[in-house]
Amino acid sequence: MENQQVVYITGGSKGIGNGVAQYLLNKGFKVAISSRNLKAAEEAVSKFTGSLSDRMAVQSDVRNPEDEIKAVNAILKKWGRLDVLIANAGVGAFAPIESLSYEDWNSVIDTNVTGVFNSVKASLDAIRKSKGYIITIASLAGINFSPESTAYNASKFAVVGFTQALMLDLRQQDVKVTTIMPGSVASHFNNHIPSEKDAWKIQPEDLGEIIFNLLKLNPRVLPSKIEVRPAKPPLKA
Numbered sequence: 761m762e763n764q765q766v767v768y769i770t771g772g773s774k775g776i777g778n779g780v781a782q783y784l785l786n787k788g789f790k791v792a793i794s795s796r797n798l799k800a801a802e803e804a805v806s807k808f809t810g811s812l813s814d815r816m817a818v819q820s821d822v823r824n825p826e827d828e829i830k831a832v833n834a835i836l837k838k839w840g841r842l843d844v845l846i847a848n849a850g851v852g853a854f855a856p857i858e859s860l861s862y863e864d865w866n867s868v869i870d871t872n873v874t875g876v877f878n879s880v881k882a883s884l885d886a887i888r889k890s891k892g893y894i895i896t897i898a899s900l901a902g903i904n905f906s907p908e909s910t911a912y913n914a915s916k917f918a919v920v921g922f923t924q925a926l927m928l929d930l931r932q933q934d935v936k937v938t939t940i941m942p943g944s945v946a947s948h949f950n951n952h953i954p955s956e957k958d959a960w961k962i963q964p965e966d967l968g969e970i971i972f973n974l975l976k977l978n979p980r981v982l983p984s985k986i987e988v989r990p991a992k993p994p995l996k997a
């Protein structure tokens with residue numbers, strides 16, 4: 761894959777997707793980001809640095825297959841190709857099973873699992889054409905379970921399983937597939953407000969660096985599942 765490759769990041773209005781977008785823009789990629797809200801996506805895009813013609817905002821709710829198809833079509837219309845999908849959009853809901861609502865369960869599963877499926881389905885033809893790359897952002901919650909995390913754990917175990925099976929489906933077609941499983945990242949996840957207290961956490965741009973390095977690897981090599989954790993988390997009291 762040569763530059764200028766085109767990247768589509770779902771959920772780039774803030775957090776991990778936003779930091780990864782800026783990192784890849786700095787490295788010369790063309791980057792489209794999405795949000796459920798067009799204004800939020802446009803505002804985020806306006807704050808990126810670098811060439812204006814290399815960035816794009818799209819409105820899409822990953823829970824809606826039609827939205828994802830429209831988003832990919834808009835990217836293809838603007839840049840004529842799509843090389844990399846980063847299926848990042850995700851939400852959390854944490855509560856004991858007794859109080860976990862049906863609404864929260866559906867929101868987490870629809871966004872984190874069906875949303876990834878919708879993004880992959882919408883991008884597949886273009887990514888196969890470019891012999892590109894699909895990356896999903898799972899979580900260490902895709903291997904480690906925690907209390908009050910039934911919905912989130914279920915969703916991230918599913919993303920890991922989905923992505924590994926997808927990798928087996930696509931690697932003979934020269935499409936690479938990787939799932940990244942971060943631990944604590946400084947983001948807005950679960951209504952968190954990032955601050956200097958998050959300095960020990962993985963920063964969104966750190967994941968940008970990992971993704972950039974994945975995209976540079978020799979075509980014969982595929983790290984299909986990557987666990988990423990803070991190097992030195994604070995010791996629990």
Ligand SMILES: NC(=O)c1ccc[n+]([C@@H]2O[C@H](COP(=O)([O-])OP(=O)(O)OC[C@H]3O[C@@H](n4cnc5c(N)ncnc54)[C@H](OP(=O)(O)O)[C@@H]3O)[C@@H](O)[C@H]2O)c1
Pocket residue numbers: 770771772773774775776777794795796797800801820821822823848849850851871875897898899900941942943944945946947948949950951
């Ligand atoms: N933060 C962590 O510690 C951590 C660790 C491991 C994995 N992750 C995973 O990393 C991914 C990104 O999360 P984050 O930490 O960056 O959280 P964040 O700061 O809350 O950002 C989430 C992003 O996803 C978007 N989004 C949410 N629902 C969406 C939908 N239905 N359609 C389209 N976009 C949607 C949000 O955009 P709008 O609200 O503007 O629509 C926002 O841009 C998630 O999959 C999360 O599970 C996070």
